[in-house]
Amino acid sequence: MSTTKGLPDFVLVHGAFSDSSVWANITAPLIAAGAQVTAIDLPSHTAADNSDAGKTTLADYVASVKAAVAAASGPVILAGHSLGGMTITQVAEALPEKVAALVYVCAFLPENGRSAFSYAQTDTESKFGANFQADAERGVGTLSREALIETVFNRTAESARRAATATILDEALQPFATPAETTQERFGSVARYYIATTNDRALTPALQQAMLAALPCTKIYSVDADHMPMMSASQGVVDALLDVRSLALVAV
Secondary structure (H helix, E strand, O other), X not given: OOOOEEOOEEEEEOOOOOOHHHHHHHHHHHHHOOOXXXXXXXXXXXXXXXXXXXXXXXXXXHHHHHHHHXXXXXXXXXXXXXXXXXXXXXXXXXXXXXXXXEEEEOOOOOOOOOOHHHHHOOOOOOOHHHHOEEXXXXXXXEOOHHHXXXXXOOOOOHHHHHHHOOOOOOEEOHHHHOOOOOOOOOHHHXXXXXXXXXXXXXXXXHHHHHHHHHOOOOEEEEEOXXXXXXXXXXXXXXXXXHXXXXXXXXEO
């Protein structure tokens, strides 16, 4: 009996200090190319549910994305931006059969046992650590608008970064501090791709290259962008995601 091959759809996962709207320039071109696209709002990342952000865990993020992945008709391409790399890694560990490929968009690419904080502490050129204000008692952290622009949106158009920083919500600390728990048999069985950013002040090129050296990917794409390439180099991100889609055929 012959088996046909189909192109997988996308589930997009944002990072810290953002929500699903950061994918706005990406979703329409992917849909125009024939893909279904689901962009997730992670727990505590909207004004409606941010008041208790300090209680939010990486497991909460993972559960919300797992639900979307499990609901898909077939395996999906799971793309994560920044801290979203921690989330998609754990989803792939839990549901490797439902993930056709992982795409890390200037994201944490964690080895087993490593947390986002553990990587950030080695990133001496990053502007993130100097600007991040933590409130350990409440379990949250924040960045000012000026710090976000310096750290994340340094190559993004003023109109886009103004809209993206209009409302700055508290960010849960627990997901930064929680180490990845992965196995070669599950997470390691899923194809990995990376979109690297050459003008990134939050997760610098040096750290990105160090993570890639420790945990190689099938293919690396490079875009001339800051830490928000979905806004500052959206066509490059779209092109990379569509290329991954062409490489990640799934049985249908």
